[in-house]
Amino acid sequence: MKLYEGLKVVEFTTNIAGPTVGQWLAEYGAEVIHIERPVIGDDSRAYPPLVNGISIKYCTLNHGKKSVILDLKDPDGNKIARELCKDADIVLESTRPGVMDRLGLGYEAMHELNPRLIYCSVSAWGQTGPYAHRPGYDLIAQGASSIMYYNGDEETGPVKIFTEIGDQCGGLAGFAAVNAALYYRERTGLGQHVDISLVRVLASMSVKLDDLRILHKKTEKQGNQGSPLLCPYGVFKCPDGNWIIIAASNNALAFQFFRVIGREDLISDPRFETNVKRVEHQKILAPIMYEWFDKMGTIDNIEKALLEGGVPCSRVYSYEDVDKDPHYHEAGWFTDIPMPEEMTDLKARRIVSSPFGFSEMSPEYIPTKGFGAWNHEIIGELGYTPEQIDELQEKWKQAMAKN
Amino acid sequence: MKLYEGLKVVEFTTNIAGPTVGQWLAEYGAEVIHIERPVIGDDSRAYPPLVNGISIKYCTLNHGKKSVILDLKDPDGNKIARELCKDADIVLESTRPGVMDRLGLGYEAMHELNPRLIYCSVSAWGQTGPYAHRPGYDLIAQGASSIMYYNGDEETGPVKIFTEIGDQCGGLAGFAAVNAALYYRERTGLGQHVDISLVRVLASMSVKLDDLRILHKKTEKQGNQGSPLLCPYGVFKCPDGNWIIIAASNNALAFQFFRVIGREDLISDPRFETNVKRVEHQKILAPIMYEWFDKMGTIDNIEKALLEGGVPCSRVYSYEDVDKDPHYHEAGWFTDIPMPEEMTDLKARRIVSSPFGFSEMSPEYIPTKGFGAWNHEIIGELGYTPEQIDELQEKWKQAMAKN
Numbered sequence: 035m036k037l038y039e040g041l042k043v044v045e046f047t048t049n050i051a052g053p054t055v056g057q058w059l060a061e062y063g064a065e066v067i068h069i070e071r072p073v074i075g076d077d078s079r080a081y082p083p084l085v086n087g088i089s090i091k092y093c094t095l096n097h098g099k100k101s102v103i104l105d106l107k108d109p110d111g112n113k114i115a116r117e118l119c120k121d122a123d124i125v126l127e128s129t130r131p132g133v134m135d136r137l138g139l140g141y142e143a144m145h146e147l148n149p150r151l152i153y154c155s156v157s158a159w160g161q162t163g164p165y166a167h168r169p170g171y172d173l174i175a176q177g178a179s180s181i182m183y184y185n186g187d188e189e190t191g192p193v194k195i196f197t198e199i200g201d202q203c204g205g206l207a208g209f210a211a212v213n214a215a216l217y218y219r220e221r222t223g224l225g226q227h228v229d230i231s232l233v234r235v236l237a238s239m240s241v242k243l244d245d246l247r248i249l250h251k252k253t254e255k256q257g258n259q260g261s262p263l264l265c266p267y268g269v270f271k272c273p274d275g276n277w278i279i280i281a282a283s284n285n286a287l288a289f290q291f292f293r294v295i296g297r298e299d300l301i302s303d304p305r306f307e308t309n310v311k312r313v314e315h316q317k318i319l320a321p322i323m324y325e326w327f328d329k330m331g332t333i334d335n336i337e338k339a340l341l342e343g344g345v346p347c348s349r350v351y352s353y354e355d356v357d358k359d360p361h362y363h364e365a366g367w368f369t370d371i372p373m374p375e376e377m378t379d380l381k382a383r384r385i386v387s388s389p390f391g392f393s394e395m396s397p398e399y400i401p402t403k404g405f406g407a408w409n410h411e412i413i414g415e416l417g418y419t420p421e422q423i424d425e426l427q428e429k430w431k432q433a434m435a436k437n
Numbered sequence: 438m439k440l441y442e443g444l445k446v447v448e449f450t451t452n453i454a455g456p457t458v459g460q461w462l463a464e465y466g467a468e469v470i471h472i473e474r475p476v477i478g479d480d481s482r483a484y485p486p487l488v489n490g491i492s493i494k495y496c497t498l499n500h501g502k503k504s505v506i507l508d509l510k511d512p513d514g515n516k517i518a519r520e521l522c523k524d525a526d527i528v529l530e531s532t533r534p535g536v537m538d539r540l541g542l543g544y545e546a547m548h549e550l551n552p553r554l555i556y557c558s559v560s561a562w563g564q565t566g567p568y569a570h571r572p573g574y575d576l577i578a579q580g581a582s583s584i585m586y587y588n589g590d591e592e593t594g595p596v597k598i599f600t601e602i603g604d605q606c607g608g609l610a611g612f613a614a615v616n617a618a619l620y621y622r623e624r625t626g627l628g629q630h631v632d633i634s635l636v637r638v639l640a641s642m643s644v645k646l647d648d649l650r651i652l653h654k655k656t657e658k659q660g661n662q663g664s665p666l667l668c669p670y671g672v673f674k675c676p677d678g679n680w681i682i683i684a685a686s687n688n689a690l691a692f693q694f695f696r697v698i699g700r701e702d703l704i705s706d707p708r709f710e711t712n713v714k715r716v717e718h719q720k721i722l723a724p725i726m727y728e729w730f731d732k733m734g735t736i737d738n739i740e741k742a743l744l745e746g747g748v749p750c751s752r753v754y755s756y757e758d759v760d761k762d763p764h765y766h767e768a769g770w771f772t773d774i775p776m777p778e779e780m781t782d783l784k785a786r787r788i789v790s791s792p793f794g795f796s797e798m799s800p801e802y803i804p805t806k807g808f809g810a811w812n813h814e815i816i817g818e819l820g821y822t823p824e825q826i827d828e829l830q831e832k833w834k835q836a837m838a839k840n
Contacts, residue, residue, distance in 0.1 A: 035624065035625055037617060037620070037621050050646075062617070077687075081666065082666065082713075083648055083649070083651075083652055090648040090651060091646055091648060094645060094646065094648075141796075159764060159768070160768050160770075160794065161794075162767070162768050162769075163763075163764040163765075163767045163768030163769075164763055164764050164767055165764040166764075166768070168744075168749070169749045170684075170749065170751075171670075171684040171686055171749060173670060173671070173672070173682050173684050174682055174684050174749060174750070174751040176682075177672070177680075177682040177751040177752065177753040177754060178751040178752075178754055179754065179759075180754045180755060180756055180758065180759050181598070181599075181600050181602075182672070182753050183599075183753050183754060183755045183756075184599035184600070185588065185596055185597070185598055185599050186589065186593065186596050190589065190593055190596070191661075191674060191680055192661075192672060192680050192753045193588055193589050193593070193596045193661065194588070194661050194671075194672050195584070195588055195598055195602075196584075196586075196587035196588050196658070196659065197584050197587070197642055197643045197646075198642075198646065199584075199598075199602065199642065202606075202642040202645075203605075203606060203609065203642075206606065206609050206610060206613060207609060207792050207793060209613050210609060210612050210613035210616055210793065211793040211794065211795065213613055213616035213617045213619075213620055214440060214465070214616045214793065214795070214798075215795065215797075216616075216620045217440070217616055217619045217620045217623060218440050218797065218798060220620060220623040220624070221438065221623070222438055224797060226795060226796045226797035226798070227794075227795075227796035228793065228794055228795060228796070229794030229796070230792070230793070230794055231768075231792070231794070234768070234770050234789065234792045234794075235792040237759060237765070237770065237789040237792075238770075238788070238789040238790065238791070238792040239600055239601075239602065239605040239606075240600045240789075241756065241759055241788055241789040242497060242605075242788050242789065243453075243494055243497065243600075243601065244756050245486055245493040245494060245497075245786065246486070247756055247757075247760065248486075248493060248783065248786055248787075249486055252757070253755075253756055255599070256599065258594075258595075258596065258597050263484065263485065267574075267576060268576070268597075269576070269580070269585070269595060269597050271594060277580075277594055277595050279576050279577055279579075279580040281573075281574040281576050281577050283574055284480075287572075310485075341571075346571070346572045346573065346574060346577060347577070348573075348577040348580040348581040349580065349581075350580040350585050350586050350595045351580060351581050351582065351583045351586060352583060352586045352656075353583055353586075353644065353647050353650055353656055354650075354655070355583065356582075356583050356640060356644055357650065360566075360567055361562060361566040361567050361568040361569075362566075362640070364565070364566045364567055365562070365563050365565050365566030365569070365634075365637075366565075366566075367563075367637050367640065367641075380651065383648070383651055384651075385641070385644055385645050386637065386640040386641045386643075386644040386645065387641065388641070389610050389633070389634070389637045389638040389640075389641040390610060390613065390614040390617065390631065390633070391563065391564075391614070391630075391631055391632030391633055391634070391637075392614065392617070392618065392629060392630075392631055393544075393629045393630035393631070393632070394618075394621065394627060394629035395617075395621060395629070
């Protein structure tokens with residue numbers, strides 16, 4: 035049995051965070067109906083790069099879903115949406131708070147229609163509070179959560195995280211919450227509303243372990259080399275321009291590191307004999323480390339010596355490093371997501387896929403079909419004739435053109 | 438009914454990622470028995486700062502759990518662990534791959550004992566593959582996943598993320614997977630193994646949306662101001678030294694931004710009339726933006742003008758900014774986690790708590806008790822007398838002293 039076998043999901047989402055939740059539900063067996071607005075569709079359809087006019091990113095985030103075009107502002111389109119939600123198990127939406135309510139598709143209305151429904155909203159600032167109506171994107175979640183502030187050093191100022199970490203963590207939290215709600219429904223028969231805020235998810239990660247405020251001290255930026263907690267624990271530049279991470283997080287590992295760099299004398303040096311003292315004297319230790327890096331010359335030599343010595347370390351991987359790393363391959367972390375036929379030459383797009391590592395459930399990867407490819411089948415199941423469906427699509431297209 | 442009412446969790450975890458999974462299970466009603474090694478306990482008990490000898494971080498990650506001291510290498514301790522797992526619903530462990538197997542507490546052995554058991558392993562590199570045995574910490578997951586590489590600009594090199602993003606995302610993925618496994622068990626009666634790797638979780642986020650490799654192009658670092666996808670979309674320094682994020686992600690918002698900065702003329706400038714063209718000419722746009730920032734002088738003025746103009750923006754919050762932000766307060770994002778009595782003066786520690794936003798289920802926050810405070814109750818339930826339990830504890834303590 036597939037994990038979500040028999041579950042029906044209706045998705046009113048766009049961009050990255052919301053679609054990520056639906057993507058995993060589809061991979062593990064749910065029927066996911068992705069409602070898209072006429073003409074434009076999901077915003078991610080315009081994300082570059084396009085291949086034969088189709089966005090690779092859109093396909094990566096929406097494989098296995100059924101694209102259905104509806105104009106929710108039109109009474110006919112709105113009615114169809116309500117009918118689809120009536121017997122759905124899960125609704126996902128990532129519109130600006132208030133929009134779904136104004137469309138008559140908000141949680142209260144849907145709950146009345148279908149009390150077993152799990153209704154998951156994904157937004158920047160959540161459904162309540164003074165900024166709830168504010169638009170938000172990943173970068174704003176990074177900034178407003180405090181997760182960006184402490185990256186870098188005094189010279190750089192805050193450094194943004196290149197990956198869309200707010201979207202990704204919002205998607206992951208939404209997926210976790212939907213699963214918890216499914217388990218709860220299995221036990222009680224009750225659906226519920228799940229309110230995911232990208233800012234809140236990142237803030238819960240960033241604020242959780244800052245204890246200095248409690249002691250009325252200010253957290254300072256540490257840069258790459260420094261750590262307020264551990265030493266040696268940081269990111270260091272090798273003479274050949276590559277970067278090595280060293281994480282010797284207790285006495286045994288730190289002393290082993292001293293042995294590897296040929297400085298056993300430091301083990302009995304009172305400045306380095308405990309972690310607390312090493313943290314205190316980390317600026318004295320850094321040049322000693324660089325002396326050894328210089329002697330070793332290349333990251334290959336440095337990494338080899340550290341690994342052989344049992345010191346936790348890693349180079350800083352680029353995408354190219356990931357692509358060729360034997361562990362990624364042998365552990366089976368890569369998946370080739372099949373791309374739609376229309377892309378012709380691009381048969382598949384390789385990603386590091388679903389990270390959940392279930393022993394009993396395997397994800398399935400089904401390519402996306404075209405924009406609105408499921409209009410006839412899904413709307414037809416509600417009793418509409420092909421002619422009626424075509425007429426509605428034409429009406430909605432023209433309504434969009436007028437806006 | 439509480440979400441996890443009646444569920445028994447046995448946790449062999451330490452540090453941050455593994456305990457995070459157990460923390461949420463405890464908050465929503467599971468009985469979580471946290472097995473700790475004699476004398477030292479969970480490594481996070483040594484995380485500074487300590488208050489009356491107790492780590493605030495430990496309490497933040499383990500509230501509501503029952504601490505039980507066991508020496509798993511001792512046959513008596515090992516037997517007790519097996520007995521606890523025999524009727525458990527979930528086992529969480531974050532030891533080095535292979536360790537639990539050698540202790541006779543690995544997935545295969547536990548599954549034979551208890552086929553309904555959900556067994557979640559959290560590690561750096563996962564349970565299989567050539568690096569599985571390597572030790573790993575958050576920083577190594579950041580580096581080996583490629584999530585660190587692209588932060589910053591050419592001058593800075595890779596910039597580490599200050600927050601323990603690998604631990605936090607690993608915990609979140611583990612929690613999602615355990616919930617999915619619970620739902621699956623509810624439907625099929627079967628337990629399973631969940632294999633969470635911190636590197637894999639971050640890599641799945643980082644590698645997912647890099648499509649340039651497919652087109653045989655190399656992804657370049659963009660720094661704070663730049664974006665390969667959108668313009669204006671970045672982090673900018675205000676004249677007063679504060680940082681503002683602007684995320685004008687489509688034509689309407691970009692044109693609105695031009696109006697706000699008094700440069701309506703740019704709307705019809707062919708260099709800025711579409712997003713693709715703005716991205717292409719972002720280096721020309723930057724000085725125009727800074728001209729306006731200079732005129733406005735302070736972040737207060739800049740933010741006010743942008744918000745009033747409907748341009749998505751945010752300042753980069755520090756922890757102090759989070760503490761005083763009205764939205765965080767009014768949306769109810771803060772929770773005061775009660776601290777153990779032994780801390781005397783520190784009654785509670787404020788965090789941004791569980792980010793799941795369930796309408797029907799509320800987390801409960803119960804303070805941790807002392808190290809091994811539940812030894813007698815939990816081991817006693819298995820039929821051991823108080824005297825036997827005290828003897829075992831003494832034996833294990835002495836065994837640790839010999840190591």
